[in-house]
Amino acid sequence: MCVCTVAGQSQKKKPLDGDLGTIHLGLKLGAKAGKKGVELSLNVRLDGAKNLGTDSNPDTLVKCYLLPDVKTKVKSVLCSSSRSPDWNDTLVFPKVSLADLSKAVLELTVSTPSRLGRSDTFGSARIGFTSAQVSDAATKTISWRDCTEGESAVWKQLLSGATDQWVDVTLPLRSVSQR
Numbered sequence: 001m002c003v004c005t006v007a008g009q010s011q012k013k014k015p016l017d018g019d020l021g022t023i024h025l026g027l028k029l030g031a032k033a034g035k036k037g038v039e040l041s042l043n044v045r046l047d048g049a050k051n052l053g054t055d056s057n058p059d060t061l062v063k064c065y066l067l068p069d070v071k072t073k074v075k076s077v078l079c080s081s082s083r084s085p086d087w088n089d090t091l092v093f094p095k096v097s098l099a100d101l102s103k104a105v106l107e108l109t110v111s112t113p114s115r116l117g118r119s120d121t122f123g124s125a126r127i128g129f130t131s132a133q134v135s136d137a138a139t140k141t142i143s144w145r146d147c148t149e150g151e152s153a154v155w156k157q158l159l160s161g162a163t164d165q166w167v168d169v170t171l172p173l174r175s176v177s178q179r
Contacts (some may be wrong), residue, residue, distance in 0.1 A: 020123035020173035021052040021083075023108060027127070027154065030092070031163040041091040042066070042101065045166065046076050048086040049110055049173070052122045057081040058112050060122070066093050067105040067128075067144050078113060096138075101159060104128060105144055110173060123173025127151045148174075 026045035031038050046062050062076040072093060079085035079171060111121045120139030126147045147155070158167045 019053050020112070020175070021049050022170050022172050023049045023110060023123075024168075024170045025108070026168045027158045028105075029158065029161075029168045039094070040096050040098070040163070042106070044091045044093075044106070044108075044167055046049045046087040046089045046091065046108075048079075048084065048088070049122075050084045051128050052085075052110065052173075054083060054122060057083055058120070058122075058165050060085045060110055061113055062087060062089075063109045063111060064091055064093075065107045065109075066096075067107055067126075069104075098158045098159060102129065105147060106155075107144065121128040123175065125151060125171040125173060127171075 020071045024047040026043075026047065028043040028045070030041040030043050032041075033039075044064055049060070051058065052058070059078055059080050060082070061078050064074050064076075066072040074091045074093070076089045076091060097126050107124060107125050107126050109121055109124040111119045113119060126144065128145065128147050128151070130145065130147050130149070130152050153168045154167060154171070161167065
């Protein structure tokens with residue numbers, strides 16, 4: 001939350017995009033020999049976040065989804081009491097294909113742990129191709145395909161590069177539309 005002072009009174013308001021903080025991470029396509037040839041995995045190294053848009057020092061974690069399949073959720077370790085958490089955690093999406101990744105979007109959401117079915121979200125980043133870059137009509141106009149140019153450039157670099165090389169990036173957290 002941002003605190004604004006109006007005529008000597010403090011008022012809390014929801015932070016604007018750009019005030020939500022940043023997330024630093026690395027992405028890598030891992031490759032290993034499998035029963036049916038080479039198997040790829042998507043590795044997400046969560047280094048940390050800076051300046052989360054809150055007045056408190058919350059416990060935080062990152063929930064990652066490989067959209068459109070919301071069942072692919074993986075969570076980071078919990079980082080206690082910090083507006084600039086350091087997770088130093090690596091999450092893995094095993095057995096992925098380049099064809100599937102070219103249609104997918106990686107969503108990273110920084111939030112508090114769920115308590116009684118409720119958690120607070122600080123912001124998200126979505127890494128994938130934008131609607132204009134996708135030729136698949138079925139996923140072209142879906143609301144979760146709202147990646148920014150910067151987020152899209154990271155995905156393009158990941159998918160066009162060599163395996164086992166990290167793509168390091170710092171992205172601004174933002175409010176995202178519903179899945």
